Amino acid sequence: MLASNAVFASEAAAAPEKSPGDVLIFTNGDQLTGKLMHSTGTTVTFHSDMAGDIDVNWSKVKELRSQRQFVVLGKGARKSWRSLRSVPSGSIKVEDKKIELKGEHGTQVMPIASTADVLDQETFENEALKEVNFFRRWTGTATLGSTLISATQNNYTYTGAANLVRSMPSVTYLPPRNRTIANFSGSYSRITQRQAQGAPVLPDLLSSIYHVDAERDEYMNSKIYLLAQTSFDHNFSQGLDLQQIYGAGVGWTVLQRPNQTLDLRATLGYEKQQFLDTTTEQNKNLIGSLVSMNYNLKLPLKAIFQQQVQYLPAYNQPEAYSVTENNSLSFPLYKRFRWQVGTLDSYLNNPPMAIYPAPSNRRNSFQFTTGVSYTFK
Template sequence: MSSNYQLNPGKWRGKWYSLFALSLITGVVFQQTAMVWAQSAPAKPAPDVIVFTNGDQLTGTLERATGDSFVFKSDVVGEITVTADKIKELHTGGKFVALKNGEKVTRTSKTPAGITYQDSVITLADESSSRVVDTVPVKDLAVLIDGATYSKEVTGNPGIFQDWTGGVSGGVTLIESTQIGRTFTAAVNLIRLVPSVEFLPARTRDTINLLETYGKLTQPVIPQTTPPTPDSVAKTNIFHADAEHDKYLTPRLFGLVGLSYDHNYAQGLNLQQIYGAGIGYTVFKTPVQEFDVKADLHYERQNFVPPSVSTDLIGSSFTELYHRVLPRKILFTESGTFIPSWNDPSIYSAIFEAGLQMPTYKRLSVSLSLQDNYLSNPAFGYKDNSFQFVTGVTYSLK
């Protein structure tokens, strides 16, 4: 049996030559491209260097400085704080902004520049022209901020959903016996500072707080009657919500606008609404504690269950707030508010709150809180005081 198909050696040899040439050309192109990429790739910046007064050196990254304390991060020793009297020289490739003591921070006041430190003086220079922009003696330095942080915290304007901190809490109590009970508690406490870093003076502060306690207890009639008597049901429903926006006029004095809503079934209060504006003052503030006082003038509307009549009031809120970080990062908070009315002095209310938040695992904490609400004019047949003690679990947002 014969075949009409015959191999053509010259034809196949030409194909192999073509494939070889194509492979050679492709390899050359890849090699040249890799060389171009390697040449165009930015060189890794040199590490920052601290030269100590004793001659030792430490490489790493300068993060910031507050007063005469420089925060430096190194792969060898981690983050450390070095005082200026121990530094002979400091060289960094980053761009920074230096704010002097008493200098007012504005959104257009500074441009980040390269820095060097020598002889107790910080020198800021334009990297493109090497022109000295400013010199700041370390004794006059308030804060040294890296360019990225300055752009975000000072010149930037965060969106409404950015930079919120705080926590979300919840708890539940269940009873399954002759009585059947359910109690649920939930709380949301949010705060946003602009700027969000502690070493810059605050421009604005926003707070949002929500608290809901709902409970239902079913109790059968014992002994049961004939015909049967329906079970008795007791309900608890306490809701509070408030929001406030603060605008700082000075590092301690701020103006405020706020609103709050309250519903308290235990006092026959269907809804209390407050809308007002006022001023506040930070009495003292340290890294571990802060104490603020506030006062406002507001409109207040109280709506009660019938037959009690609703009221329209012009009043004020006088508030004090305190928080402190205890050992082991336990957070203690306390606040008290007295709310008199000016058009009817016989009507007033007061709120006292206190709480502990104890970290347990990562962002989870065990929380204990109490709240006491007093209302001088509760609905007919209801008590004037409502007290809550709540335990739960809190998840911190940051």
């Protein structure tokens, strides 16, 4: 018994003490114990086991105490991911609308209003400084839809899309370092017509449109980035068997707000167009550009609107230009599921003449799709 008591006593002595949680005291005297997640010059995000994540205006906070290590980013300074390696860090105490940062090189006191972001040291290092496995931290959505009709005609339509993005850091309050984007969209439809007895056989009606693209962005600062991208397109109505684009250029984040973003991109590259049911001479090798605009807007009721417009001029054959516009609007359904409606308008200025009896190629194709999407986090 004495031996077992000694073992228990040694284990208790060796066990590390659990550090107390952060304490948030309000001006009315109420207080919460939990974890400081992040703060700006106006609000603080605090996690409590009882209340969850809450956002509180600093004007309602009397005091905040924590023994953990934090990083404080000043307001007004031009931030890039390279400059983040030298930002001050230490333990913090907030009182009288001031932040006291106690670090290795002494204590700094600064008004809350002069700070842009405050976050814990561990999150800062993981997000801003460390490289993460390429297969982790992907976010995005996947959408599926279908229509099946068996009546005067048999109609089978399938639509699908996947939009993935991997941003480093993954939090928006740190300056971006790099971003990887991958998108897929596809629509396939077949209509089988009823055959009248003794009449000529009616062919099936087919429509198929597919798009795949990928992009890599490397940020020079929080607004400007260099990019490399590629895309592949198939459009049966335009007689386009496969269009390949490879290019590199520059991007500019014109607008970056909590509820909306706007990006402009311009690239220079190589484009190859291969067509169905036509002569080999009508296939094209083009030198051109891709000029695009991407816009995202968060609407009331947690709705999200997204728009992408692309213009592809060709310099060695000016008549061989094309334009696409993609719009989507989604609404929350249940947890990570959303209901989405979208349109895709594609214009190809000079599709070649198809060889008879293939149907003539069209310049413009339009899609309207609906479906249920799932959000990855």
